Amino acid sequence: MKLPHLPQHLSPKQKKNAHYWMHLLLFGSNLIGLSYIFLVAYYNRLALDDYCELYMYQRHGFFTAVKIWYNQWTISVALKPITVFFINASKYIHSLWVYIILLTTLFIWVFYRLINTIQQTLNLQKQPWFNLQLSIFIFWVLFNSFFNPSTYFWVTASVGYCFTLTCFLQIITFLLSPPKPKVLSYFFTGLSALFIGNGSINLAFTLLILLGLLMLFLLFEHPWQVNKKQLVKKVCFVLVICLTGITVTLLAPGVYARKAMFPEISIAEAFRRSLGAIQVLSALIQDKLKYFLILLLPMVYVGTLFRTPHTQNDAKVTGWFLLGLPLLLIIIWVATLPTIYAIGSIGPLRSLTHLSLYIVCYVVSFGFLIGYQTMFSKKLAFVLACSSFFYLCVIGLKKIKDDVPQVAQYAKSYDQRMAYIKKLKAQGHTQKVVLPPLAQPNYTIIATDELSQSSNYWVNSCLQNALELKFELTERQTKK
16 A cells, blocks of 8 residues: 655654554554444334334335335335335344445445545545545444434434435536436436435435536636536436425325424415524534544645645635635525424434535545645644544543443343233233333434333334234333
8 A cells, every 4th residue: 555645854764653653553553433333233122113114014014115105104105115124124133233344345345446446536546545544444434423423323213314325425526527427327316316305305405506606616717627418418317306206205194194293384484483593403413522633634635645836825714714714604504504494403413414414525625625725734733633533542442431331231121121022922812911121221322222111102012913913012111
């Protein structure tokens, strides 16, 4: 592997040692991050809506169940095959680990392809191993920046809120790729646009804004050499499929069923409430600032690695910052409008997962431009990058120490509960069963199976139906 360049005043031995420690810290932070995710995934279990999905497909079969959901409640039919496959697979492998491994691999892969595409666009030298480590690092920071990381592990929510982010990144890579992408690239991009249009209306709203801005960009003169004809063709391809998915979503009878549960508000009122939500969003983003700073500093160093006298232009960086930051804030604000209009508020934290991706993309871009187009010291950038990697190692180890024992205890109590229920079922039990509460981890780690004292509560009903029980389940009230 060809290592990135370090400041020239260092001796060859110093450079070798410095490279060793930097790559060791980067590799260590990545290894700790992936270990944390896979350990939590190992102890993850089905929860909440997962059992509703499982029951629907056991009783009605795939196509009839999709029709029922489409007519009565959920409208994301394009994502249903993915959700159903992994929920049903968990019955046989007794774990959701495989789903998380595949999703994590997909995130890293799309980040890796995007980095390679950008390097190709800027005529920069590719460094595969370093790019792979950088992709894992960006993903690990993105995961930590989710406002509710448990969304990543909860299958029913994860497919809609996290998997669609990889689709978004695939589309961005497609738009930045060489003028004539391969047929396979068109196929996966088409699927991605369909998944977003039908599976994540907030993300689709943002995608439409970006496609519109890109079309405006092509109308004006600019210094970049692009094949306008091919780029317009790509934009139209994505736009048509995404709009098709949105149309299927908006025409679903389930839309009206869900609207009946929430008082309908006007568009003007939605705008007013979105302005009121800015304070809440600011507090949420402020809570994640340390992760964005951890990401920014190494990206400045990456930018210095490719800097040449021809790329230095402080005015451009200032211009991109003054243009990019307001654009980011507008996108964050506008992207909350669909949810606010639909339910009257910004919704649960999982519905804001896509906002983390926008911020991460901005931080990566701006950090790279600082190093690439300014005289920022390479030595200082190197030290700051190493400090970020080290701090992320500390954070990762603390999360493993604090969180993994909690989810392990939860999984143990969950497995004991399920074994007890199945034993009663095998014995032909028909009387109401009052279960002891499960060991509950912090709600931001994983989604848990929260039963109620009432057997008619929807979670209780879904679990009873999915397990085909002839007796009711309730949970004993915990002492305060």
